[in-house]
Amino acid sequence: xxxxxxxxxxxxxxxxxxxxxxxxxxxxxxxxxxxxxxxxxxxxxxxxxxxxxxxxxxxxxxxxxxxxxxxxxxxxxxxxxxxxxxxxxxxxxxxxxxxxxxxxxxxxxxxxxxxxxxxxxxxxxxxxxxxxxxx
Numbered sequence: 001x002x003x004x005x006x007x008x009x010x011x012x013x014x015x016x017x018x019x020x021x022x023x024x025x026x027x028x029x030x031x032x033x034x035x036x037x038x039x040x041x042x043x044x045x046x047x048x049x050x051x052x053x054x055x056x057x058x059x060x061x062x063x064x065x066x067x068x069x070x071x072x073x074x075x076x077x078x079x080x081x082x083x084x085x086x087x088x089x090x091x092x093x094x095x096x097x098x099x100x101x102x103x104x105x106x107x108x109x110x111x112x113x114x115x116x117x118x119x120x121x122x123x124x125x126x127x128x129x130x131x132x133x134x135x
Contacts, residue, residue, distance in 0.1 A: 005051050008034070012054040063116050072118055076125055077107045084129075103132050 011017050016026050038046055040060050064072070081104045088095045110128055115121050 005048055009048075009051050009054065012051070064118070069112075069116060069118075069121070073112060073121060073125065074108065076122055077104060080125065080129055081107070103129070106132060 007017075011027070012032070015028055016024050018024050034055070043058070044052065081100060084103075085095070085100055107125060107128055110124070112121055112124060115124070
């Protein structure tokens with residue numbers, strides 16, 4: 001969107017911007033990090049040259065390895081189950097620790113396929129957790 005590009009162009013050119021209250025925010029000494037879903041291939045065709053010329057560094061992220069993805073799944077499941085167990089304790093809800101371990105095991109045994117988007121993987125974990133809780 002041209003308006004977005006113009007905003008960032010002015011922000012990077014002037015080093016300041018005016019917020020909704022009319023206050024000027026001085027960005028001198030700040031590091032501004034912009035993120036996008038652009039690929040290496042469409043970066044130069046999607047962004048105007050006037051904006052690209054003001055970007056000092058560009059980093060392209062690589063997909064996670066299967067081991068990194070599996071570690072993410074493992075730690076997300078462990079954290080979710082621990083949080084759930086703490087919640088049950090906080091409301092003085094009686095629970096069976098074996099059921100908690102069974103839930104954890106079930107979540108870790110789900111086939112997450114080759115999904116590499118960690119937001120989607122986390123959503124799958126939470127959706128599966130919700131289904132387990134409902135039953």
